[in-house]
Amino acid sequence: MSQTAMPNNASIENSAPATATHHHATQDNCVIALNSLGVICIEGDNAAKLLHGQATNHIESMQPGDIKPAALCSPKGRIYASFYALHQGDHFKLIMPRSTIEHTLITLGKFTPLYRCQLRDTSEQYQAVGFTSDTITLDGLELSPIALPEENRSLLLLPKEQAAATLEVLSQQFTAETENYWNLLSTRLARVLIEQDHSDQFIPQMLNYQATGMISFKKGCYTGQEIIARAQYRGGVKKRVQRVTLAQGTEAQRGNIIVSAEGDAGEVLLTAYNPQGEQECLAVVKDNALDQTLHLNKMDGPVLQLQPLPYELDKRDI
Numbered sequence: 023m024s025q026t027a028m029p030n031n032a033s034i035e036n037s038a039p040a041t042a043t044h045h046h047a048t049q050d051n052c053v054i055a056l057n058s059l060g061v062i063c064i065e066g067d068n069a070a071k072l073l074h075g076q077a078t079n080h081i082e083s084m085q086p087g088d089i090k091p092a093a094l095c096s097p098k099g100r101i102y103a104s105f106y107a108l109h110q111g112d113h114f115k116l117i118m119p120r121s122t123i124e125h126t127l128i129t130l131g132k133f134t135p136l137y138r139c140q141l142r143d144t145s146e147q148y149q150a151v152g153f154t155s156d157t158i159t160l161d162g163l164e165l166s167p168i169a170l171p172e173e174n175r176s177l178l179l180l181p182k183e184q185a186a187a188t189l190e191v192l193s194q195q196f197t198a199e200t201e202n203y204w205n206l207l208s209t210r211l212a213r214v215l216i217e218q219d220h221s222d223q224f225i226p227q228m229l230n231y232q233a234t235g236m237i238s239f240k241k242g243c244y245t246g247q248e249i250i251a252r253a254q255y256r257g258g259v260k261k262r263v264q265r266v267t268l269a270q271g272t273e274a275q276r277g278n279i280i281v282s283a284e285g286d287a288g289e290v291l292l293t294a295y296n297p298q299g300e301q302e303c304l305a306v307v308k309d310n311a312l313d314q315t316l317h318l319n320k321m322d323g324p325v326l327q328l329q330p331l332p333y334e335l336d337k338r339d340i
Contacts, residue, residue, distance in 0.1 A: 060145030099249030
């Protein structure tokens, strides 16, 4: 997998506003410049050990070229960053929302002297590019996008110096889309990487990470592991990610609250517009509010319609 920062490429990055509708069905193969994602590089002989001792997933079982979703948590089991970990042989890259990079460098960086590793923000060296298929062949380009586990999507990191020209070629081979479309697929997959304004608020099970292959319950200790395991085996998770939709003409934003007749019921984490001009969202919603009418922001606000999740909420044995 090659690797960049974000060049200006109007055909892909700025082809439509976030509220635009789409001319294609969701199964079409698209290429998307993922400008919201940055990259942290972890270098050193003990990079895998460092990451394994902090991340929720089983990092030491990864082979070069593998990619895994995972999270980093506080001692209280609260997620401060979630990401895709890419094993590149002598180092790891963490592909994650740019907003969480600074906090991650500070928090994860506390462990680097112990493991003799280096942690660097390399976001300005790479452009993250997404594809809406997990089987990608790039004509005339010696690049290999890596399939995201169970998402029917792929990621590619382009070096900055190649990004503009490569994105232009890719926009001729695939349908160029905006990041809204990637977010739409994320809402339908019910998978979310947290932004900084939601850092240190949720344990992984509140984001359904136990069901989406982001938590290994077999790997042993990591920061926050005891609380995460207790929540899994003794209960106590009272809210979790749900899919909701809003009628056309209404709009939600990340951080908006959800209310029911009994008070605060949840919070919006991710929004995207579908081809019909409706908003589809991911929100953390209290379990005891699921049989009530949910409104956005206030009781006379827009009604939110619950949609089925694409997976069972049982934990995965990984």
